[in-house]
Amino acid sequence: MRAAVLSDGRMIVRDDLPEPVPGPGQVLVEVKACGICGSDLHFATHGADMLAASADLEGMPDMDIDLAGDVYMGHEFSAEILDAGPGTEAPAAGTLVTSVPVLISPGGIDAIVYSNTTVGGYAEKMLLSAPLLLPVPNGLSAAHAALTEPMAVGLHAVNASRIEPGEAALVVGCGPVGIAIIAALNLRGVKTIVASDFSPTRRALATTMGAHLTLDPAADSPFHQCQPAVVFEAVGAPGVIDDILRRAPAGIRLVVAGVCMQPDTVHPFYAVTKQINIQFVFGYDPTEFANSLRAIAEGEIDVAPMITGTVDLDGVGTAFDELSSPDRHCKILVTP
């Protein structure tokens, strides 16, 4: 079978990969759509940094990945069931499903994110865990179902913020994570959603997805134009957290959803003086993932405006390049 893999920092296509064989509790699926995540771009560029930081980190499992080998990626997928492993109860063949990107094997639990062995969604076929499968309801398309995962990231960030509808929110950065946060804030009934981004295209998408006011930080500090109770950092670049600490009103809650891979400089004095709370967030829990699918399938969140491109496996490398320009794309789907 075919798959796009990360090889020596570039996405290339392998034509002759063995088809995965489902074990007990697993299903073989045909990938219908898989979104390209910003973290995949990050990993392609800064994978060595991430692995080094991960190795330094105590209290978390190691990321056991060899960058000299092919790396499978793709964790925002929808897929159709082809076959089930021995003695495995699963939805019927042909059922469209999605799942949290986790594969349960006799050897343990593997994240379907970056791996030398566990195939992800940038492939014709992959394995999923039968107990984790969520059938896609309401005739939702495979393309829209593939947005379940990134929208769950926004839902989790907003849940972690404990924001109340009457509290004003500022979302800094309107890439896919910022947009998912805006959609989740809107779903929660937050009455003042302000979004900030340098790109006019992204600001327009923010408005479409539920922002009540958009700001260009090149024109003036967002904090001169709004007084948020909760700030969502969805950029993930060095310097952004410190800039928020310096400019934000006292007492804000800052939710950091961007993933800055590099060391970053902050002034603790700013945060202490203002008694700021910072909640760092990552991923989502299975309930949030299921709620994300439900909200999309029931039309509470319309993800259609986020999909700005579709490519086949041969187009993944070019798509990675194009996504580095924020003005052109939000989410590109791979349809293997």
Place this chain on the structure above:
Amino acid sequence: MRAAVLSDGRMIVRDDLPEPVPGPGQVLVEVKACGICGSDLHFATHGADMLAASADLEGMPDMDIDLAGDVYMGHEFSAEILDAGPGTEAPAAGTLVTSVPVLISPGGIDAIVYSNTTVGGYAEKMLLSAPLLLPVPNGLSAAHAALTEPMAVGLHAVNASRIEPGEAALVVGCGPVGIAIIAALNLRGVKTIVASDFSPTRRALATTMGAHLTLDPAADSPFHQCQPAVVFEAVGAPGVIDDILRRAPAGIRLVVAGVCMQPDTVHPFYAVTKQINIQFVFGYDPTEFANSLRAIAEGEIDVAPMITGTVDLDGVGTAFDELSSPDRHCKILVTP
């Protein structure tokens, strides 16, 4: 009257200062005891940095202080009432009081912390605000009443942490702030209080004040020896926050009570991966201040072991020097 003032980075005594005159709503008091706070030492050394950081900071009032002039300090005081301003209702002369370090004047509200004009507790006499006075109850000594303020800092940090008695706490740094946190954790009924400091003297005091286990971080990482739910950072030096993010278990709540004045380097990746919450804290509210006085006066917190020295105004400069050595002192009181 006499006062110890910061002049050109050193504490010196002025002998010929005019006695302050209480206005309406103010009282003139004779200072009985005033603790030397680590923040005063910091300001003496890094005052210019703090003023520069404060000037950069948006959303907070400016610190309008001229380091070329004398700076009054001393915000951990108890005092005896001498006289009240015109038409001012106040406790009788001779009453021992304490107060949050704030002076209300016709011109506005001034912090009694660092000022070129508002005299603090390193002086024979000072002004206080009648509505903010708390008479010292239960015959509590002036020396112990002066600990109300630093113990309120610990109470506030612990309240902000929302720690439950069954959650394990690790206190990193056993200077006066760490010790106040340990006392407040003990008062809250927290069943596992672990304290970490390089100094054996400070570790012994931590045990006296309520720590159940003390650790020397030079021997091994505290996180190899305990699994706290809540970590209190009470050091305030560069690098400590990042070290905690790197070593702590996933999901901890980190309360930053230390005040690092310099820029600091952190890896947001560590905090994101572990979904850490950081609550930066500062000061206390008036209720916490009153509760601190009550807890000391009712014997719930015994502050006696914290007082390791007493000096008069002429000894303030030497006391500042001695406090830089953690092995000798916790709290030195000035008795003008």
